Amino acid sequence: MDRHFQRELESLKTTLIKMASMVEENFLLALRAVMEKNIELTHKVIETDKRIDKLELEIDDAVIDLLALQQPVASDLRFILAALKINNDLERIGDHAVNIAEATDILVQYPDAELLEEIPQMAEIARNMLKDSLDSFIQVDPSKARAVLKTDDKIDDLNRQVAHKIIEHVKNNSKTAELGLEISRISRNLERVADLTTNIAEEVIFYIQARVVKHHAEEKDQK
Amino acid sequence: MDRHFQRELESLKTTLIKMASMVEENFLLALRAVMEKNIELTHKVIETDKRIDKLELEIDDAVIDLLALQQPVASDLRFILAALKINNDLERIGDHAVNIAEATDILVQYPDAELLEEIPQMAEIARNMLKDSLDSFIQVDPSKARAVLKTDDKIDDLNRQVAHKIIEHVKNNSKTAELGLEISRISRNLERVADLTTNIAEEVIFYIQARVVKHHAEEKDQK
Numbered sequence: 001m002d003r004h005f006q007r008e009l010e011s012l013k014t015t016l017i018k019m020a021s022m023v024e025e026n027f028l029l030a031l032r033a034v035m036e037k038n039i040e041l042t043h044k045v046i047e048t049d050k051r052i053d054k055l056e057l058e059i060d061d062a063v064i065d066l067l068a069l070q071q072p073v074a075s076d077l078r079f080i081l082a083a084l085k086i087n088n089d090l091e092r093i094g095d096h097a098v099n100i101a102e103a104t105d106i107l108v109q110y111p112d113a114e115l116l117e118e119i120p121q122m123a124e125i126a127r128n129m130l131k132d133s134l135d136s137f138i139q140v141d142p143s144k145a146r147a148v149l150k151t152d153d154k155i156d157d158l159n160r161q162v163a164h165k166i167i168e169h170v171k172n173n174s175k176t177a178e179l180g181l182e183i184s185r186i187s188r189n190l191e192r193v194a195d196l197t198t199n200i201a202e203e204v205i206f207y208i209q210a211r212v213v214k215h216h217a218e219e220k221d222q223k
Numbered sequence: 224m225d226r227h228f229q230r231e232l233e234s235l236k237t238t239l240i241k242m243a244s245m246v247e248e249n250f251l252l253a254l255r256a257v258m259e260k261n262i263e264l265t266h267k268v269i270e271t272d273k274r275i276d277k278l279e280l281e282i283d284d285a286v287i288d289l290l291a292l293q294q295p296v297a298s299d300l301r302f303i304l305a306a307l308k309i310n311n312d313l314e315r316i317g318d319h320a321v322n323i324a325e326a327t328d329i330l331v332q333y334p335d336a337e338l339l340e341e342i343p344q345m346a347e348i349a350r351n352m353l354k355d356s357l358d359s360f361i362q363v364d365p366s367k368a369r370a371v372l373k374t375d376d377k378i379d380d381l382n383r384q385v386a387h388k389i390i391e392h393v394k395n396n397s398k399t400a401e402l403g404l405e406i407s408r409i410s411r412n413l414e415r416v417a418d419l420t421t422n423i424a425e426e427v428i429f430y431i432q433a434r435v436v437k438h439h440a441e442e443k444d445q446k
């Protein structure tokens with residue numbers, strides 16, 4: 001095996017881990033922005049997302065170079081394609097972090113309103129799913145990725161619970177319509193983040209076991 | 224150039240076009256399901272989506288085989304990677320079609336309610352964006368793809384307009400909370416479909432011009 005090629009694979013892995021940490025941190029910052037109704041943090045999230053977008057393109061370029069110059073096969077090829085897809089999923093999670101942070105624009109108009117308790121619960125679960133799916137990639141451990149796939153239902157349940165609560169709330173107090181719509185937007189973005197972590201988990205399993213788990217037994221509930 | 228390889232590239236293109244037609248038809252069926260409040264059509268959409276998911280995996284497999292066995296470079300490599308990403312975007316559009324169709328479950332409980340006029344407008348625009356982005360891929364014509372990127376703002380505006388109307392409506396009649404939340408869900412799914420067509424347009428331009436347009440000048444409004 002070409003040592004230069006091995007170094008390039010390692011370098012791709014390192015850059016992807018950097019991308020993952022940036023996305024995870026920005027996601028947590030977005031959560032803080034809405035929980036603290038802090039518009040300054042929202043601006044920071046938007047700024048960081050631009051750097052995340054740039055890094056996504058760099059990783060894409062690295063992948064294309066690796067494929068073109070090294071023409072990898074077997075498990076190296078699977079690793080590189082998994083990196084390409086995980087990279088894309090991470091960038092999308094970054095976009096959802098921006099969507100979540102932008103809710104602050106509306107939330108600051110309701111200084112006394114509290115977010116539903118389900119929101120931080122969902123955020124905590126989504127964050128752990130993200131962490132576990134990436135750990136399973138780095139540690140080449142498919143069991144963690146499989147655990148992520150099982151957790152997705154919890155988020156879906158909480159998302160439904162939030163929608164239900166908001167409807168009841170708005171029925172009793174129509175002035176909360178705008179706020180309700182915004183909290184439902186946060187909830188759905190959290191649900192989408194969780195969904196993207198299951199994509200990552202599926203990619204990891206594909207890379208490790210060359211077994212396609214997508215769209216199979218677990219058939220995710222689409223929301 | 225290897226003739227066998229050329230045939231395989233053609234076959235990949237044909238399968239991707241088949242995938243695109245299935246997704247487009249299912250998207251239109253989902254729209255009919257909600258406009259006509261017809262739950263039978265919703266079931267059809269869900270059934271077809273399973274076939275779409277299966278086809279996505281077949282295309283993914285074909286791409287991996289092509290990369291592993293043919294080790295393509297230059298524009299062939301770019302074409303194959305674009306196909307991989309477009310395939311993924313199409314599958315996601317399929318998921319949004321299911322989300323839209325599932326709104327029928329709620330809508331049938333409000334037999335007299337009409338959808339906002341913006342919904343069919345958004346659907347029409349999203350559908351044309353999908354069609355144009357795929358045409359530009361098939362016809363190797365980047366100008367259509369560029370036009371798609373410019374259209375995305377219209378959908379974002381309409382989505383905001385829908386949110387605004389719903390909030391006003393629910394404020395005046397709190398009983399419409401559930402219905403309002405559901406219509407906003409349809410609107411957001413349409414907005415996401417449009418967003419995915421811009422992804423496809425960007426991939427097409429990348430394939431044709433080897434120029435990355437993502438995250439650049441046009442910096443899409445993230446919603």
